[in-house]
Amino acid sequence: MNINDFIKELKDQFIDGDDISLEPQTNFRAIESWDSLTGMSVLVMIKDEYQVDMPVDVLKNSKTVQELYDFIVSNKK
Amino acid sequence: MNKAAITAVEYYLPHDVLRNEDIAKEHPEWSIEKISLKTGIQNRHIADKDEFASDMAIKAAEKLFSGYNIDKGSIDFVLLCTQSPDYFLPTTACIVQNRLGLSKRCGAFDFNLGCSGFVYGLGIAKGLIHTGQARNVLLLTTETYSKFIHPADKSNKTLFGDAAAATLVSSVLDSTLAGEILEFEYGTDGSGAEHLIVRNGGARSGFKKNRTDTTEVADDYLYMDGKAIFEFTAFAIPPLIDDTLKKHKLIVNDIDLFIFHQANEFMLNTVRKRCKISPEKFYIHLNDCGNTVSSTIPIAIKEALLEGKIKKGDKVLLAGFGVGLSMGATVLQF
Numbered sequence: 426m427n428i429n430d431f432i433k434e435l436k437d438q439f440i441d442g443d444d445i446s447l448e449p450q451t452n453f454r455a456i457e458s459w460d461s462l463t464g465m466s467v468l469v470m471i472k473d474e475y476q477v478d479m480p481v482d483v484l485k486n487s488k489t490v491q492e493l494y495d496f497i498v499s500n501k502k
Numbered sequence: 503m504n505k506a507a508i509t510a511v512e513y514y515l516p517h518d519v520l521r522n523e524d525i526a527k528e529h530p531e532w533s534i535e536k537i538s539l540k541t542g543i544q545n546r547h548i549a550d551k552d553e554f555a556s557d558m559a560i561k562a563a564e565k566l567f568s569g570y571n572i573d574k575g576s577i578d579f580v581l582l583c584t585q586s587p588d589y590f591l592p593t594t595a596c597i598v599q600n601r602l603g604l605s606k607r608c609g610a611f612d613f614n615l616g617c618s619g620f621v622y623g624l625g626i627a628k629g630l631i632h633t634g635q636a637r638n639v640l641l642l643t644t645e646t647y648s649k650f651i652h653p654a655d656k657s658n659k660t661l662f663g664d665a666a667a668a669t670l671v672s673s674v675l676d677s678t679l680a681g682e683i684l685e686f687e688y689g690t691d692g693s694g695a696e697h698l699i700v701r702n703g704g705a706r707s708g709f710k711k712n713r714t715d716t717t718e719v720a721d722d723y724l725y726m727d728g729k730a731i732f733e734f735t736a737f738a739i740p741p742l743i744d745d746t747l748k749k750h751k752l753i754v755n756d757i758d759l760f761i762f763h764q765a766n767e768f769m770l771n772t773v774r775k776r777c778k779i780s781p782e783k784f785y786i787h788l789n790d791c792g793n794t795v796s797s798t799i800p801i802a803i804k805e806a807l808l809e810g811k812i813k814k815g816d817k818v819l820l821a822g823f824g825v826g827l828s829m830g831a832t833v834l835q836f
Contacts, residue, residue, distance in 0.1 A: 440540065440768075462540050462768045465732040469772070472737075481729060 426475070426501075428494050434474055435490065438466040449491040467493075475501055506631040506639075507680040508624070508834060510670040511804045512566035514558055515547040515663075515791055525660060532656045542767025546663030546792035549646045555584045556597050558666035559644040563602055566640075566668040574602060579636035580610035581626055583619035583796045585825070586646045587612055590709070598642065609636065616698070617763045617824025619643055619796030620667075621686070621832055624820075627671035628683045639671040643796035650700050652723040661766055662724075663792030667800035679807065681818065681834035687746040689738060694827035697730040732769055734827050740776045743821060746831040754778055757833070758816040759806060763823055764788040764798035785811065796822075812836055 428449055436442040441458050453459060464484055471479050471493075477500045479493075487493050522544055526534040538544055549558060559582060567574050582595035595610035609630075615622055620643050627639040644666035651658045671683070701721035702711045711722040739762075747753060760779050762770060767786060774784045787802045794801060799820055806812050816836045823829035 460536065460540065461728065462732075462766075465729050466768075466772055468729065469733060469736040472733075473776075 426498070428491070431494050431497070432490060434470055435467065435493070438463055438470055447490055449489065449494070451490050452488055453490055453493070454488075471497060477501055504631050504634065504637075504673040505675060505682055506628040506671055506673060507675050507682040508669055508803070509672045509674070509680050510566055510570040510572060511667065511800050511807070512562055512569050513665060513667040513797060513801045513804055514562040514565060515665050516549045516553055516558065518548045518550065520546045520548050520659070520663075525656070529656050534660070537660060540766070540768040541660060541788075542770075542786065543660065543663075543788055543792045545790050546648075547665060548648045549664040553646075554588050555582075555586050555644040555646055555666070556588045556594050556601065558646070558664070559584075559594070559598050559642040559668070560601055562644070562666040562668035563598070563640060563642060566670065570670070572670065574604055576638045577604050577640045578608055579627075579630055579639045580604065580608055580642065581623050581639060582610070582612045582642045582644065583615055583623050584612060584644050585614055585616055585795070586649060587614075590704075595642070604640075615826065615828060616645070616795045617765065617793075617798070618822035618826065618828040618830045620669075620799040621820055621822040621830035622688070622828075623669075623796075624671065624683050624832055625686045625688070625830065628686075631671065631673045637673045641669040641671055643667045643669075643800060645795040645797060647724060647795060650703075650722070650724050652720065655723065657728065658724055658726060661793045663794050665791055665794035665797040665801060667797040667804070669800050679812075679814065679836060681803075681812075681836045684833040684835055685746070685749045686830060686832045687742055687749060689742055689829040691734070691738070691827045694730060694734055697727040697734070697827065698725070698825040700724050731765075731824065731827075732772075735765070735769055735773055735823055736776060738827075738829060739773050739821060739823055742823070742829055742831050743777045743819070746819065746821075746833065750833050752817070752833070756817060757783065757819045758813075759783055759785055759811060759818045760821070761785045761799055761802045761806065761818060762821045764802055765793050765824065795824075
């Protein structure tokens, strides 16, 4: 797995995914279209694609795309 | 064996409307415009303070009888789905039988389900007809969640609307449009019971609300764990649809229209993509009424019929899911 694939999947969860840019250092929650529904969609995607159950708190406390990715890598079985 | 089909559908929305602008005024910090983009809801109808489940069900039924020229004397069974009954006893369906002036030889009972209620109702109705216990079943779904949503609960206020729907399930298939009810798949996961709950008012709280001992005020009102419900929908529904299709020996492309419980547009689109259903075959209708719980599917069926989206020969897949946690799916053959 690599972070670029993850970024692609992450972008898909945004309602305007085609129009935004996401880099490893992006604060994804500062993106205009981010809200709790997008958050839920991201958690479902992470469970589905990576079989990792990310708690809501981890999502809430993560500041960058990289932090999300690192959590997934360290929790993937 | 007697076939069972939906031969008439009608619905009733209460008069008062709670619009996005009204919610924005009450909660200026809540970005309702952004939210309405994702939920797909502009308006919800709210029952009067003196308007209850029976009242709305009766209005929907009367609309059904007059709209389709139905002789109400022909109704021999009433099924009423609600989670806000007029009384916890007696049965609201019995009250409705009386006020509608239906035959005193009708069967009638309530069943307590939410978003999956209409599909379960079709299953029960089909069973009654198949076994010769009834010929014309009046399936009523009626809900007033507004009566237990806390005034400060912006998210639930935004999502839920009140409504009632009346559907005739009949063994007499000579009407112009009859959707024969085929097979069913059900599912229940009670471990999710606390994800959508009104804690007080039932036996566990001594049938009381406004308790002053240990329970919080919040326990008198609707609580929904949005994330848990979203996850349930995202993970449990695609397999349910798969199993339903397999049971009918069909594939996704064989279905002409999918009508799911109309919870909110964002979540519906997430589930749609996961079920690999194309947008043109996926019906959405909640802009003007919001999530009306057990009435979302019959309301959507009615609107789809009015829009000409359902034609003779079409297969329509229905799926209801939510509070319980409960789910059910079936296919209608028009």
